[in-house]
Amino acid sequence: MNEIDPKYFRQVMGQVPTCVTVVTAMVDDAPIAMVIGSFVSVSLDPPLAGFFCTNDSYSWEQLKKADTLGVNVLGEHQIDVSNACMRDLGERFDGLDWEMADGAPRIADTTAWMTLTEHQIIPAGDHEFGLYNVMTMSVPDEAKPPVIFYGGAYRDLSELDA
Numbered sequence: 001m002n003e004i005d006p007k008y009f010r011q012v013m014g015q016v017p018t019c020v021t022v023v024t025a026m027v028d029d030a031p032i033a034m035v036i037g038s039f040v041s042v043s044l045d046p047p048l049a050g051f052f053c054t055n056d057s058y059s060w061e062q063l064k065k066a067d068t069l070g071v072n073v074l075g076e077h078q079i080d081v082s083n084a085c086m087r088d089l090g091e092r093f094d095g096l097d098w099e100m101a102d103g104a105p106r107i108a109d110t111t112a113w114m115t116l117t118e119h120q121i122i123p124a125g126d127h128e129f130g131l132y133n134v135m136t137m138s139v140p141d142e143a144k145p146p147v148i149f150y151g152g153a154y155r156d157l158s159e160l161d162a
């Protein structure tokens, strides 16, 4: 049934641009961060949003324990934040400017910020889809353009102006 080569799957899907978010939570007094590009708006009424997580992620196991998740949508000036959150688990918040807000770790200076509570966790192949209620959301008064992940690299929208 499945004739799709995994490498080719990755290559083709690499042509689909995504956002770059850091999904965060405080679990047992330790801040958790996971870089997520699959974050998506799902429903307006009720307000729902979600993302896909690989089944073998320790961070995802931790995030599922939390009452509240934070979604930090990264700006084009925050590639270093994404790289920081790809470090070893205990080091991801080292040097980051963050604080607790609305029940979850909020990273400073992002494009957008939301908090979520669990609605439903849905099996999705070798991933799960975490479907969440949107509890709070905000953007800065002056919009901060997002960083985009495309073709295996971080991009900013201003590249498109050329």
Ligand SMILES: Cc1cc2nc3c(=O)[nH]c(=O)nc-3n(C[C@H](O)[C@H](O)[C@H](O)COP(=O)(O)O)c2cc1C
Pocket: 020, 033, 034, 035, 036, 037, 038, 039, 051, 052, 053, 054, 056, 057, 058, 059, 060, 085, 086, 149
């Ligand atoms: C730009 C970018 C987007 C990513 N998007 C996802 C995603 O949507 N789902 C996912 O499971 N992993 C995604 N990852 C990979 C995870 O962030 C990374 O594998 C994870 O933090 C490692 O799991 P661990 O924290 O359990 O060690 C992404 C990584 C990058 C750099």
